[in-house]
Amino acid sequence: MADLQAIADAVIKGDRDTVANLAQAAVDEGVAPEQIINEGLIAGMNVVGEKFKNNEFYVPEVLIAARAMHGGMDIVKPLLADSGAVSKGKVVIGTVKGDLHDIGKNLVAMMLEGGGFDVIDLEVDVPAEKFVEAAQSQSAQVIALSALLTTTMPGMKDTIDALAEAGLRDSVKVIIGGAPVTQNYSDEIGADGYAPDAASAVDLVRSLLN
Ligand code: B1M
Numbered sequence: 711m712a713d714l715q716a717i718a719d720a721v722i723k724g725d726r727d728t729v730a731n732l733a734q735a736a737v738d739e740g741v742a743p744e745q746i747i748n749e750g751l752i753a754g755m756n757v758v759g760e761k762f763k764n765n766e767f768y769v770p771e772v773l774i775a776a777r778a779m780h781g782g783m784d785i786v787k788p789l790l791a792d793s794g795a796v797s798k799g800k801v802v803i804g805t806v807k808g809d810l811h812d813i814g815k816n817l818v819a820m821m822l823e824g825g826g827f828d829v830i831d832l833e834v835d836v837p838a839e840k841f842v843e844a845a846q847s848q849s850a851q852v853i854a855l856s857a858l859l860t861t862t863m864p865g866m867k868d869t870i871d872a873l874a875e876a877g878l879r880d881s882v883k884v885i886i887g888g889a890p891v892t893q894n895y896s897d898e899i900g901a902d903g904y905a906p907d908a909a910s911a912v913d914l915v916r917s918l919l920n
Contacts, residue, residue: 712736714749717782721754722761724774726781729754733782743789747826751782755824759909769817772908776820783823797828799919802844803854804832805888806865811858814888817908818854825912827852838865838872845873845882852915855901857888866891867899883918887911 712735720728729751736746758775761767767775801822805815812834819829830848832840841853853873855866866886873879883902886895896904902918905911 712739712741712746714741714746714753717746717750718754718757721751721775721778721782722757724771724778726778729778730781730785733785737785737789743786746782746786747790751779751786752824752826755779755821758824759821759912763907763909769813772817773820776817776824779820779824798826799851799915800828800830800848801852801854801915802830802832802841802848802850803856804836804841805834805856805858806862806869807835807837808865809857809859809862810834811856811888814858814908815856818856818887818905818911821908821912822854822915825916827912827915838869841869842872842876842878845878846876850882851919852883852885854911854915855884855886857886857891860890863888863890863895866895866901870900883915885911885914885918 717729717732733746758767758772762772803819805812819831823829830844832844845853855869857863857866870884873882885903885905886901887905891904893904903914905914
């Protein structure tokens with residue numbers, strides 16, 4: 711009998727090999743890929759997110775857990791298309807134009823994937839037009855913008871303005887984050903939400919899409 715809790719525990723411990731082996735065993739036993747993701751991989755990352763919020767885990771532990779989660783995802787994801795499992799939503803993420811910081815953005819992306827979302831990562835130094843293009847071509851529900859420099863934060867407003875100009879502002883939610891970003895700034899530029907950390911970003915996307 712597949713032990714999905716053991717998969718979750720191995721994600722929390724950051725034990726990639728065990729996650730991969732247990733995920734493969736569950737697949738071999740005929741457990742639905744969606745169940746392995748929800749009750750094993752995502753369940754584990756949810757605990758990691760809580761621990762990170764409570765300062766029980768720090769960045770390295772989260773990165774190691776996310777890597778372990780990917781070990782399971784690599785096995786289960788190819789089966790999803792066949793099983794008809796539905797993603798919880800599509801998020802396009804990137805660090806805004808002029809900004810090369812990607813550690814926090816990567817954490818947010820990994821936590822979102824761990825939360826069951828499809829994540830399209832445009833990486834760093836992403837101009838507003840590229841976000842617009844991706845929102846269109848990917849039919850994304852959420853655009854997630856990261857900035858670590860006060861000088862690049864205006865790139866967030868530029869992106870929101872560009873989405874509005876393209877007629878997409880009503881069909882896509884925009885969330886923002888990064889060390890210098892605040893809720894006030896989010897209100898000021900008309901974003902749909904601000905999250906102070908990666909785990910909160912997952913909660914925010916969940917609540918915006920509900
Ligand atoms: Co840079 N840097 N840096 N840097 N750097 C900062 C940000 C800085 C605060 C350092 C300082 O002066 N004390 C300062 C910014 C000052 C300011 O504008 N307020 C700064 C500067 C000035 C610069 C350069 C201009 C330095 C220079 O060349 N003169 C230059 C700019 C380059 C550029 O981007 N164009 C630069 C370069 C670099 C490196 C390349 C060396 C490197 C980046 C490597 C990389 O990312 N691959 C770097 C680093 C590592 C830092 C610090 C030390 C660490 C940033 C980090 O990764 N933190 C940083 C100082 C600091 O913060 N202590 C600093 C860990 C990460 C997990 O946290 O990114 O905040 P963070 O992400 C968090 C939350 O903010 C949130 O979730 C994450 C996890 O909880 N979050 C989101 C992030 N994005 C989110 C999106 C969301 C929601 C939440 O929704 C979409």
